[in-house]
Amino acid sequence: MLTSEATVLREPDTRPAYRPFRSRVERIRRLSPHFTRVTFTGDDLDVFGTHGLDQRINLIFPLPDVGLSDCGWDDEQPLADGHWFGRWRELPNECRNPLRVYTVRAIRPVERELDVDFVVHGDGPAARWLATAARGDEIIVIGPDALSVNSGLGIDWHPGDAHNLLLIGDETAAPAIAGILESLPADREAHALIEVPSASDALPIAHSGRVRVSWLPRDGGDPGSALVPAVREWVECRPHLVGTTLAAAAQTVDESADPDAMVWDVPFAPTGANLYAWVAGEAGAITSIRRYLVRDVGIERGQVAFMGYWRRGRAND
Ligand SMILES: Cc1cc2nc3c(=O)[nH]c(=O)nc-3n(C[C@H](O)[C@H](O)[C@H](O)COP(=O)(O)OP(=O)(O)OC[C@H]3O[C@@H](n4cnc5c(N)ncnc54)[C@H](O)[C@@H]3O)c2cc1C
Numbered sequence: 001m002l003t004s005e006a007t008v009l010r011e012p013d014t015r016p017a018y019r020p021f022r023s024r025v026e027r028i029r030r031l032s033p034h035f036t037r038v039t040f041t042g043d044d045l046d047v048f049g050t051h052g053l054d055q056r057i058n059l060i061f062p063l064p065d066v067g068l069s070d071c072g073w074d075d076e077q078p079l080a081d082g083h084w085f086g087r088w089r090e091l092p093n094e095c096r097n098p099l100r101v102y103t104v105r106a107i108r109p110v111e112r113e114l115d116v117d118f119v120v121h122g123d124g125p126a127a128r129w130l131a132t133a134a135r136g137d138e139i140i141v142i143g144p145d146a147l148s149v150n151s152g153l154g155i156d157w158h159p160g161d162a163h164n165l166l167l168i169g170d171e172t173a174a175p176a177i178a179g180i181l182e183s184l185p186a187d188r189e190a191h192a193l194i195e196v197p198s199a200s201d202a203l204p205i206a207h208s209g210r211v212r213v214s215w216l217p218r219d220g221g222d223p224g225s226a227l228v229p230a231v232r233e234w235v236e237c238r239p240h241l242v243g244t245t246l247a248a249a250a251q252t253v254d255e256s257a258d259p260d261a262m263v264w265d266v267p268f269a270p271t272g273a274n275l276y277a278w279v280a281g282e283a284g285a286i287t288s289i290r291r292y293l294v295r296d297v298g299i300e301r302g303q304v305a306f307m308g309y310w311r312r313g314r315a316n317d
Helices: 076-081 084-089 125-132 174-183 227-236 240-244 283-296
Strands: 018-032 035-041 056-060 099-103 106-108 111-119 137-146 162-167 189-196 209-215 275-282 303-312
Touching: 018 056, 018 111, 018 125, 099 111, 099 125, 099 174, 111 174, 162 174, 162 227, 174 189, 174 275, 189 227, 227 240, 227 283, 275 283, 283 303
Parallel strands: 162 189, 162 275, 189 209, 275 303
Antiparallel strands: 018 035, 018 137, 035 111, 056 099, 056 137, 106 111
């Protein structure tokens, strides 16, 4: 659950929306076979933004033998003008610390604590870091600055006033879906379809009674193998929800010719939309779901947000 008590004493100003927070591991808790929660702490986390929902953050991991290269993480000026990014990009390859995108699972500014739920998987700098992470390990979190008027950046949940909310995702999107469901007003109806590696990866989510969560174990199947049929079944069982658009002419789907391009299309739902769908996870599976919802079913593009969170066989760098 997100805590709303930020200890922000100054008025937010026009500084960059995101800034680096030097942080260290405070606790590590194995939540399930494929989820590990890491709680970070840091001197400045009292001014970490508290919007929650699916707000994304970047984590900058130390390199073996190099540690964390200095990009002005602690200097007032690069923090104020956002120049740390240029410095990070210009580092020689062997010193440039890997950067990966994650989701704020919870923030407790008063305790200066941030939770991130990591998926445990085989390969990659983030996965390798997690495998040996221990209390006190240092990391840089690039996150929302509560002192900025733009600290709500990086949120892709824009349902407007849609009555029916559908959240579709795999395990990498589970932290975002949990954050969204836990923030929903009690009168909003929502259904979440979450594909996870195994049935034991279903995690508790504190939500109101009008929310339904279906955990879909893929049990060794390919990414999307449980999710794609579940989305089809959900739509087929609810013609009244998509009915107004089912009759619409099938829409074309803009797809990049670059097979490595990450699918990312995040609209703001129009006022009065009947249905809003939020879809995130492995890019190939998300592309299939996008084709189905927009091209085959004919749901308005403005009512569906699609986000490729990772791509099978390709590093996210
Ligand atoms: C907005 C956003 C929010 C995200 N939030 C979270 C989050 O809260 N928690 C979380 O765990 N992830 C989250 N992700 C996904 C995460 O960024 C990727 O999984 C990332 O690739 C992990 O980095 P890595 O260094 O471990 O692997 P990479 O170096 O990126 O990839 C190395 C190899 O591992 C594979 N791989 C990457 N991720 C997975 C996976 N999950 N399962 C199986 N194979 C994988 C790749 O296909 C590649 O073959 C989010 C992504 C985005 C864009």
